[in-house]
Amino acid sequence: MNFDFDTETEAFRQHLRSFAQTHLAPHYLADGRAGEFHAGLREELAQLGLFGLLIPEELGGQGASKTVSGVVCEEIARADFNAGWLITNALLVSDIINTHGTDEQRKRWLPAIAAGEQIPAIGLTEPGHGTDAGALEMKAERDGDGWRLTGEKTSISLGMHSDVALVFARTGGPGAKGISGFYVPLTAKEVSRAPFRDIGGRPIGRAAIHFDGLYVPQEDMLGEEGKGFTSVMQGFDYSRALIALLCIGAGQASIDEALEYATQRHAFGQPIGKFQGVAFPLVEYATHLRAARLLSYEVLWRVDNGMPHTMEGAMVKWWVPRLAVDAAHEALLTFGQLGYSEEFPHSQRMRDMMGMEIGDGTAQVSKIVVARQLLGREFAP
Structure with a gap:
């Protein structure tokens, strides 16, 4: 057993941190x-190859492992949580396309993602269906050799910035087996968007997106008809670890800053780190974050090794976002009145990470997934 990254991955991690x-x-x-990413960010991330990490080299990507994608998310979020989400979304969509798309679709869609020319979104959540995504209502109705999409998606991360979206709609009967996936442009006249005013994650541009009969040719259906729900759920099993590492990167940054501050700030004639009331909470969060990592x-x-990972993915999804929020909160308290200022990053990290307690599976549904793995469906909620 080896807890170190290989030499190449470690060198890449250090380069990313710098x-x-x-x-x-x-x-x-x-x-x-400002509620928006600064100019040039997309180009900088694309030049490093971060959007195309999981895309094969022959399609303009890096062909990297899932483990390396986690390293990227952790190190980018340590500096800028929201920039990390920009990468995570691209990794999820590109992985779903690479796994379930045809050769023609992969050649047509993946190079633009790898180059940062197109920012993709995931269109799953609806006004009445979030956790219960298998009951979504958006319609995909036959129209000649294609389909017309009608309905609304909501709480779409990067919805205000994305050029394209992997949208899931009902092509068949009720339940998960009636859902198919489509890769569609968001710039068409039949598509309209409305932004949310969020307490955190503002640059991400969460949005509601309305489709008013958008025509999609058959060749833009991803995978087989009726298999869309399965493809996105399999993708979420992987991306939940990325979300956890985003939170760990940001949460650890706050704890590290608080530890440094505890050696510099003096009270009652000594560094505040000498007081157990200051040191012990930071020790506890450092321990929990290390275990979560x-x-x-x-x-x-x-x-990476083709092993089951649904349960472990659900474990980190219910546990880590809340843990990281609490860690940033403890760091804020360590800084005292300075931490309460917007000049320090702890409160923004808290607000940004809090959204991850909701998106891509709440703690409650994630615990149900774990319980069913441990107890069996017959004895679990």
Whole structure:
């Protein structure tokens, strides 16, 4: 058993940390206040090959492992949580396309993602169906050799920024088996968008997207008809580890900053780190984050080795976002009145990470997934 990254991955991790601290961290707070990513971010991330990590080299990508994709998410989010989400979304969509798309679809769609020319979104959640995504109502009706999409998607991350979206709609009867996936442009006249005013993750541009009879040719259906729900759920099993590592990167950054502050700030004639009331909570969060990090990388190791990972993915999804939010909160308290200022990043990290307690599976449904794995469906909720 080896807990170290290989030499190449470790060198890449260190390079990413240096890049992120130099080019991303200085923009994090300002981008959050402005509610948009700073100019040039997409191009910088694309030049590093981060959008195309999981895309085969012959299609313009890096052909990297899932473990390496986790390293990227952790290190980017350590400097800028929202920039990390920009990458994570591209990784999820590209992985679903690479796994379930035809050769023609992969050649047509993946190079643009790898180059950062197109930012993709996932269109699954609807106003009446979030966790219960298998009951979605958006219609895909036959029209000649294609389909027309009618309905609304909501809470779509990057919905205001994306050029294309992998949209899931009902092509058949009720339930998950009646759902198919379509890769569609968001610039068509039949598509309209409306932004949300969120307390965190503002640069991500969460949006509601309405489709008014958008025509989609048959060749833009991803995978087989009626198999769309399965493809996205399999993708979520993997992306939940990425979400966890985004949160770990940001949460660990706050704890590291608080530990450094505890050596510099003096009270009652000594550094505040000498007080157990300051040191012990930071020790506890450092311990929990370290354990969570190992479990998150175990998920990705399992994916890379073709092993089951649904349970472990659900474990980190219910546990880590809340853990990281609480860690950033403890860091804020360590800084005292300074931490309460918007000049420090802890409150923004808290707000940004809080959204991950909701998106891509709530803690409640994730615990149901784990319970069914441990107890069996007969004895679980």
